Amino acid sequence: MPREELQTASDTLRQAAEHVDEETQKRLHEQSEQLATLAVRDADPDHGRLDRHMNALYELAGDLDGEAEELVRDARNSVKEYRKTVPGV
Structure with missing residues (x-):
């Protein structure tokens, strides 16, 4: 079963x-x-x-602005929401 929040984060990073330069695209694609x-x-x-x-x-979000920054922050929030469901620490 896919972990929806992580897939959402991946899609959001794409x-x-x-909205960014080629170097940043590579970094975002790697995370995605x-x-x-x-x-x-x-x-x-x-x-x-x-x-x-x-x-x-x-x-990454700190290096960006505008819509790209907002999308990366949204992706981070999706990971954060999933992390809340992981047992432990």
Whole structure:
């Protein structure tokens, strides 16, 4: 069963990539691909992995403005919402 919040985050990052330069597109696509993989793999991602993605998205959003920044923040919030459902820490 796909993890909807992680897939949503991945999709949102793809949208954000339409509004940025090529280098930033690569960074966003990398995060998007990793989140898409986490959304469908058998094992649940752990808090540490999710935290690393959240930190990367925080940094990316800080380098952006306008719609791209808003979309990256939305993606980060989707990861945050999923992380609330992960048992542990």
